[in-house]
Amino acid sequence: MRFSSRCFFLFVIIAAFVVTSCSTPRPDNAAPCVPAGQTQLVIRWGTEHDSLGTVEQYTMNTKGEIFSFSGKIANREDSVYSLAIDQSTYCGLAKDAADCFLRTQALNARGKSARFIEYRNVQSDVYLRAVWNPDLMTFQSRDMRELYDQLMKLIPLD
Secondary structure (H helix, E strand, C coil): CCCCHHHHHHHHHHHHHHHHHHCCCCCCCCCCCCCHHHCCCEEEEEEEECCCCEEEEEEECCCCEEEEEEEEHHHCCCCEEEEECCHHHHHHHHHHHHHHHHHCCCCECCCCEEEEEEEEECCCCEEEEEEECCCCCCCCCHHHHHHHHHHHCCCCCC
16 A cells, blocks of 8 residues: 555644654753852762762753763763753752752762762852762761762663
């Protein structure tokens, strides 16, 4: 059975519509909840493997864009764009991250591998980093582990 050119054209239009409607466009501006002095805020999270010298990390900017890097710790970059999340979702997560760092003043408990979350704003000279051993479920790392899980839910499974 042959497709007519009309059916083929209709199929192409529907396929194009589905592809464009399922992707989130990259935002041009910071989320509306971001004050002028925090437009450079970056939230970064991931896992470092000390014995291998490697890291898998994700970086989210104030636009809600998420970038990923996987490779040698020494070559760490944020160059690969992964996705953009809804800016209202970003606003909630940024608030959760700030609150979490207020509750957890210091956390640095490494193991063979180390999970981490960074909250960094170069405009206001704020650099916060929490590190914990993912093999241990300690009371001190409870809030950071919950935030990490929230952030990882943003990343689509391959």
